Amino acid sequence: MKTPLTLRARLTLVYGALFLVAGMMLIGVSYLLFNQELTRLFDNKYGSGRVLRLHTQGAVLTLGQAQQLMEDQQRLLEQQELDLRAAAVTSLLVQGTVAVVVVGGAAIGLGWIISGRVLAPLHRVTATARRIAAAPMAERGLHERIALVGRQDEVKELADTFDTMVERLDHSFDGQRRFVANASHELRTPLTLNRALVELAMHRRTASPDVKQLGESLLEINARHERLISGLLLLARAEHEIADRSPVDLADVVSHVVSQVAAEAEAENVTVREQAFPAPTNGDAMLLERLVLNLVENGIRHNVDDGTGWVRVTSRTVAGGQVTVTVSNTGPAVPPYDVLELFKPFRRLNADRLVTGKSAGLGLSIVRSVALAHGGDVVARPRDGGGLEVTAYLPPARPRPEVFTGRGDDLG
Structure with missing residues (x-):
């Protein structure tokens, strides 16, 4: 061509x-x-x-x-x-x-x-x-402006029009993020109040078994709504570029997350295997922990129920200096053309899970947002025999600048 x-x-x-x-x-x-x-x-x-x-x-x-x-x-x-x-x-x-x-x-x-x-x-x-x-996400690059200086001609008019368009898009995305964050904050209060009232009604001595069963159902629905709101808050936060970064070793994060999900994995009769090799990076430790936690919980919850299910979590530094966290699991077969849909908010392979599942449908969306906010990316592929293999790529840790203290030993 x-x-x-x-x-x-x-x-x-x-x-x-x-x-x-x-x-x-x-x-x-x-x-x-x-x-x-x-x-x-x-x-x-x-x-x-x-x-x-x-x-x-x-x-x-x-x-x-x-x-x-x-x-x-x-x-x-x-x-x-x-x-x-x-x-x-x-x-x-x-x-x-x-x-x-x-x-x-x-x-x-x-x-x-x-x-x-x-x-x-x-x-x-x-x-x-x-x-x-x-830009990793559309709204990330909207702060860019051409700001062309010169005579008012056709080219400058085009540049000014482009700047105006980008500015309006930037305001629109920013307003959307603020709305999600504010709405999520406002919804937390009534949900907390609902949970307190339901628990109060359930623990009365005069409460009938029907009232207790209804209370348990209401508490489960309330908990699901709380997870949804927490996920929206975290997603809104993750969609901003991480400005304050600190050294984080993903091996420590993996070990902490594996111990944290041990009870849930045992309840689901799923074995969690850990391979935590050193993988130093820079970022927000809480968000990176949430990235690994969401991947592991997703692998546990969407697994086989015959007692043979497993989840393998691996952190390592690959060629080129990038650090990775890979979570693979057994589970139902995933069509290759549906893999990308899993990273969109509220998208599921099975629509019934949205109502009865333990998550809010934001797990992989948060994983992708956290990875992109740290300058990385997420890749997923179906495993032969069922399940997924999801790998999060993150940039390597940058060396910390040496601080001059003014003492003679700094001069060597």
Whole structure:
């Protein structure tokens, strides 16, 4: 497939072609005018009047000698005219064409430089749009602005319009995040009150078995709503870039999470296997713990129920310096085309789980948001025989800058 020419190259070629065509036309017109003027000059200066004068001055000659002399002069004049025309062709057409080609090459080079300067603002617009599009999440790059300075022309108008559009999108996403966070905070209070009232009604001495059973159902629904709200809060927080980062070894996080989920894994009759190799990174320790916890809990809850299920958690540093956390598990078969859907909020393979499950449908969405907020990514693939293998990639730990204390030992 041929690579299309850039706009700069096309403008340069058009400019150079127009210059060459105009130069050749100018040479052609100049030659025609010169040829016409040369013909008129020879006709006026060496026409019939000159021949008559020769005839008068040559009265002492014989008629044959006069005619011979006139023919010789005429041939000499014609030869001079031909030589002059040949010199004009050489000078105007050949040398002029060479000159036009040379100057045209210089014009093409100058056109390339000028078109580059003219298109430089467009390159800036393109570069900004590319940075926004390459952001891990759409709203992450919306703080970028072109802020083009210069005369008010078509390019600046385009840049200003682009900045206005991005600013409105930025405000829209920011307002959406604030709404989710504020709504989640406001919903926590009534849910806490509901739980307290239900527990109070259940623990009365006069409470009937039906009231206690109803209370247990209400508490389960209330707990599911609390998990949903907590997940929304965490998701809203994770969608912001992590500014304050501290050293975190994912091996420690993995070990802590495995011990934390031991009771749940035992209740689900699932074996959790740990391979915690050193994997130092920088980030928010609480969010990274939530990333690993969500992956492990997802592997435990969506597993087989025949007692043979397992979850394997591995942390390591891979080639290139990146650190990874990989969680693989047995479980139901996952179609490859449904894997990406699992990372979207409230998306499940089985719609019934949304109502009766223990999670709120935000686990993998939070995992992806946390990874992206730390400058990493998440990749998932179905396992042969059922289950998933999910790997979170995170950047390696940056060395901490040495602090100068002012003591002599700092100087070595």
